[in-house]
Amino acid sequence: MSISLPDSGIAAVLDKEELRETVAGILDVESADVADDAHFMEDLEVDSLMALEVVVVLEKKYGVKFAEAELRHVISLQQAHDLLVQKLPAS
Secondary structure, eight states, rough: OOOOOOOSSHHHHHSHHHHHHHHHHHHHHGGGSSSSOOTTTTTTOHHHHHHHHHHHHHHHHHHHOHHHHTTTTTSSSHHHHHHHHHSSSOO
């Protein structure tokens, strides 16, 4: 599986649907399965290696770094979105 990463800079506004598509692609599930409040591990059966892959792709795609302590609290798409919004520079 390959995820294409944009060559351009970080978008000023984080599109949740684009994030949903990205996460769904990494997890090899339908984007409809990645509901805002779907628990990554319990609902989507994400294991630690899949979680690491999600983190690496999101860090590269959005040009951010996540601290391990921050990631412990990210268990759904909504929480991932909220963390990315905090990390992305305001334009």
